[in-house]
Structure formats: C-alpha cells, structure tokens
Amino acid sequence: MSDSEEDSKEKHLKLVVLGEQNVGKTNLVKKYCHDEFSRIYVPTIGANFYVKRISLAKNKDIIVRITDVSGSECTDQMLGTYLFKANIVILLYDLTNKKSFDSLTSWLRKIDQILRYRHGENRHISIVIVGNKCDLEHRKIIRPDEAKYFARENKLYSYVMSAKTGENVNFSFADVVARYFNLRLNSLDVDKQNPILEAEITPYTPPVVQCRRKFSSKKTKDHNMKKVALKSRGLKLNRTCAIQ
Secondary structure: OOHHHHHHOOEEEEEEEEEOOOOOHHHHHHHHHHOOOOOOOOOOOOEEEEEEEEEEHHHEEEEEEEEEEOOOOOOHHHHHHHOOOOOEEEEEEEOOOHHHHHOHHHHHHHHHHHHHHOHHHOOOOEEEEEEEOOOOHHHOOOOHHHHHHHHHHOOOEEEEOOOOOOOOHHHHHHHHHHHHOOOOOOHHHHHHHOOOOOOOOOOOOOOOOOOOOOOOHHHHHHHHHHHHHHHHOOOOOOOOOOOO
16 A cells, blocks of 8 residues: 555544543533533533544544543443553543642553553553643633643643633644644644634614702702692693702
C-alpha cells in the first residue's frame, strides 16, 4: 500500500474520559459530540458511549469512539475493561474543585497499574489532563501554573475547557487526536474547530419613566372643598386636581 493510500485510509481511535464525580465529563462529551449542555446533574451509571467523526490535516478521516466512565463506583476491574485497547485517556478535573484536581495522582496510579498488569496491551497510550469550567473565572481555585507544573512533572499535556460555553472544546479534542497521530493542526483545521458564536441584536427600547406630581396638602384640601361646593350648585369642575 502506498503512502498516499495509507494517509487517506480512515483511522479509528478509542478515547476514554475519566475523573471524579460531578466534574462535567458527560456534559463535556455531549458538547463535543452533539453541541449539547444540561444544567441538570444526572450521575452516569457505568459508562456512556459516543462516536465522533472528524477530519484533520492531510484529509485524514478519523472515527473517535468515546467512553464516558462514571466517576463513582468504578472498580479497578471495571476500569481495566473500559481501558481495553484505549488510545487516549482524558483525565478531567474541575477548576473550581481542589479535591478533583488532587485526585489526578490517584487516577494516574490506577491507570499505570492496569497497563503494567496487562503486558500485551502496554503499547502507546496518550494521557492528558483537562480542567473543566474555565468560564467560572471568579470561582477558579486551580491556578494555571499549578496545572502546568503537574502536567510537566508527569509528562502530560494540559488543556482547559468549558462544557457550558464550548470554549476550547472542539480545538482541544482535535489537538489531542492530532498529537496522537503525530499531526500538526494547520490554520484551516484550527478555524474549523473554533465554533462561530452567534449573537442576536435586538433594538434598544428606552424604559418608560412615570413621573408622579406631588400635591400640597393645603391646595388639595382647598380644591376638594371647592369641588364639593360647585357640585352642590350643579356645576362641573374642569380641573380635577391642583398642581403645585
């Protein structure tokens, strides 16, 4: 098979998303695959499975099969099953939750033990860390330098995303996949991965301000007396209020 035929051949890749409960794994995957986001938290039971087709540099069509693993009740045996033939692992943490970031060390240890135990599967696997909820700027606890230091010490790549707004989601996933295949995203690839934000412009309508005029108690009293006197004569009063 020639190099051109090999380059045009469709690639398949398995990506597993791990992390503590309530860090936004499911929302992140749904945002990437279907551009969806839910404010209602529903814990994942076991795992959810998704498929995403992407096209990168050199017209490479890649089928990405994504496994979204529950953050709770994930035993080592279950984790080993989900990691079977995995190519990429995304370790997700919450930028507003220190505990979720500290747990990355434990997740790395579990993954390493599983890969070491399964000698036949100890092939190239790419692991990256991703900080979710970067849109919550005022609530961030994990500093950028802290995440970069952890990634550098463990020889990992580091990204930040927002499952809610979609910030960096498409680009970061594409970059992770491209790095696995030793590809570099060109400017066209970058433009394709950056979503176009649509804004609706509505005409400005100034608020209606209602002004209340104050009445002096004395003039109001005199006016009411005058009104009563005129009514007793069978006359009508043209002005119904005394304005100060």
